[in-house]
Amino acid sequence: MSTIGLCQNDDGDGCGRVFENKPGEGLCAKCRKLGTLPDGSNEYNAWKGYAQCIKCGIAWKNFQGGICGTCEHKSQCSEMEEISLEQRAQIAAEATRKAHLIAVDSRLHKHKEPSPLHNTAALDAAKANSAISAADKDKILITFSCRVKTGRVKDTVDFSAGTWGKAWAKTDYISEVIDDAVATLNLGWEKREGMSLLVNEVELRWSGNKVLMPNTLGLCVHDFIKAHTQGSEGFFYDLSETKGKGEKSKKDGVPPVTVALELYIDRAAFVQRKEHMSAPTLKTTLVSAIKKRRGTDSIFNEHGAVGRADGMVSSFVRTPRILSLEQVTTSQVSLMRARVVCDAKTGEVDISWPGGDDNVDEYIGSIGDSIFSSGKTKHVYKLTIKDDLLVAKRFFNCGNGINEVTAAENESSLIAEITRLKSTAWLLEQFKGLALTNNVDIHQELAVSEAWLFRESNTVPSKASGLSDNVFASAVWLVEPRRTKSVDKYSSTLIHPRHGDKKGITISAFAHYVYAINKEELALADIQGSLVNIEGIDTVVLFDIMFHTEEQDSGVGDHGPAGIKTFADQHKCTYMCEALGLEMMNEDELDED
Structure with missing residues (x-):
């Protein structure tokens, strides 16, 4: 030794x-x-x-x-x-990856330290910049350029569209960013082309024509960037590549992170839609078939043409963001939840309020005093119960005029609304089961919004309820999870358009399925949804769905037999309807070519 x-x-x-x-x-x-x-x-x-x-x-x-x-x-x-050379390379790559993660995380969270103030001018400048920094320190600057699908081997960047940028909060949704970007692009596009681009004619990509990772469009801005720049994909979607050449150093008040994205424009789809809308169409006899009820949608109020479905644009108007927290006031509410049960075998919905002998669970929440968003018939308010971010909806127009809705009418209309939601959710599961049985490839990422019915148990009605203190009635609310304000429309009350993408084709086939299994006595209408990331999967969550029924008793927006006829006349069957075994109706000429 x-x-x-x-x-x-x-x-x-x-x-x-x-x-x-x-x-x-x-x-x-x-x-x-x-x-x-x-x-x-x-x-x-x-x-x-x-x-x-x-x-x-x-x-x-x-x-x-x-x-x-x-x-x-x-x-x-x-x-x-x-160890081998290959193992050494892996160790080196892992060390580099960890260093990259640290750098990205630092850029997402660290902010520039304030410089010392040595004179009055510096102090005045700091005061001016502090207002910007306070508002933007948690924001991310997203810049945009455009790339046009030309049909050539290599698509080109469209310099005529220009470039622009906007600071977004980390909690804003990417779907809202896309809506805003398309609206900005359309300011110049409409002048050149005479017609707006639709969101489904534009695809979001990372700078450099890089396709995005799956299931990231339903995320908020911070999680969207994190999903692309951290992990093994971070080398491909590098934040450092989003900076332009010769870019000047960051100024005070500018968000610390800048991300460059691109809008990939499908010009061929736009031109096809434009030519189709310009083509002569047959006059419809729909007007004489419908006797409009007061306060419901007019068949003329969307796109100025009856039966013209392909050019449908959402009527949704994005509510401006509230910038000052001081403007937002809330009221505390005590709430009692209704019992809502959907029979698993039949889809029948049963709703009841807790009785005197029932154990009543009381929920304490905070509801906004001012309107969060509003549609044609309902106002929406922010609601928070414990840590759950929700929205509370009530009707302000049931057909008798604006703000002429009684507490009883509101309750009755909301019961009809939640019944439609629960019924649609049951029907969607049956539809997915049929697709699985027939081995039909459908867009699986579809769901119907969760919903609950609550009644205020306050001594005095909340300000948001719109009820006066001396009214002997309680306010009832339809409550849903809070989600992005960005909404995609797949049909309206009396317009049922053809869709060319898999998601739209699936929703259209679902509407056909509902029509068929209800013996042509029920049709879905006003189908709309928002993109929500659920457990890592981008999912279209449907809500505010209307029915047309033979008895005309499903609630607000039900046009009865005339409404059902609009679906029967306008629905265009596709390959999916045929594969599901549905009886073909109004086969699409484009599918026959």
């Missing part, structure tokens, strides 16, 4: 410990140092307490013990000699 590592001199002095990396025979470094100091001196006692490396025996004042850096490096080098 070698004695090089043993701490011992020729006289037998030493600590007797073995240090495998000790450079030579004799005493260890600590014992050699102690041998030069007077026994019992302060310095001797201090050195005696110093920790030393268990590998080589070196010791010093601030060493924490264990293995020193030199010995650790030797150990790593020895291990590296035993």
Whole structure:
């Protein structure tokens, strides 16, 4: 056995410990140092307490013990000699990836430190910049350019569309960013083309024509960027590539992170839609078939043409964002939840309020005093119960005029609304089951919004309810999860358009399925939804769906037999309807070519 590592001199002095990396025979470094100091001196006692490396025996004042850096490096080098070149490359790549993650995380969260103020001018400038920084410190600047699908081998960047940018909060949804970007693009596009681009004619891409990762369009801005720039994909979607060449250094008040995205315009689809809308169409006899009820949708109020479905544009108007928290006031409400049950076998919905002998669960929430958003018939208010972010809906127009809705009419209309939602959810599950049985490839990421019915149990009605204090009635609310304000329309009350993408074709086939299994006595209408990321999957969540029924008793927007006829006349069957075994009706001429 070698004695090089043993701490011992020729006289037998030493600590007797073995240090495998000790450079030579004799005493260890600590014992050699102690041998030069007077026994019992302060310095001797201090050195005696110093920790030393268990590998080589070196010791010093601030060493924490264990293995020193030199010995650790030797150990790593020895291990590296035993692994292959491929393994070494993997280790190096992993180290680089971790460094990239740290850099990205730093850019997403760190902010520039304030500079010292040395004079009055600097103080005034800081005051001016602080207002910007306070508003934008948690925002991300997203810039846009456009690329046009030309049909050539290489698509080109459209410089005529220009470039622009806008700061977005990290909690804003990417779907809202897309809506805003298309609206901005249309300001110039409409002047050149005479018609607006639709959102489904534009695809969002990362700068450099890079296709986005799946299931990221339903995320908020922060999670969207994180999904692309962290992990193994971060090398491809690099934040550093989003900076333009020769870009000046960041100024005070500018968001610390800038992301460059592109709008990929499908010009061929736009031109096809434009030519189709310009073509002569047959006059419809729909007008005479419908006797409009007061307060319901007019068949003329969308796109100015009866039966013209392909050019349908959403009538949804995005509510301006509230910038000042001081403007938002809320009221505390006590709520009682209704019992809503949908029979798993038949889809029949049963609704009841807790009785006197029932155990009533009381929910305490906070509801906004002002309107969060509004449609043609309902107002929507923000509602928070514990940590759940929700919205509460009530009717302000049931056909008798605006703000002429009684508490009883609101309750009756909301009961009809939640019944339609629960029924549609049941029908959607049956539709998916049929597709699975027939081995038909449909767009699976479809769902119907969760919904609950609540009644206020306050002594005084909330301000949002619109009820006066002396009204002997309680406010009832339809409550749903809060989600993005971006809405995609797939049909309206009396217009049922043809869709060319898989998602739209699936929803159209679903409407046909509902019509068929209800013996042509029920038709879905006003189908709309928002893109929501549910457990990592981008899902279209449907809500506010209307029915047309033979009895005309399903609630607001039900046009009875005349409404059913609009679906029967306008629906265009596709390959999916045929594959599902549905009886073909109004087969699309485009599918026959």
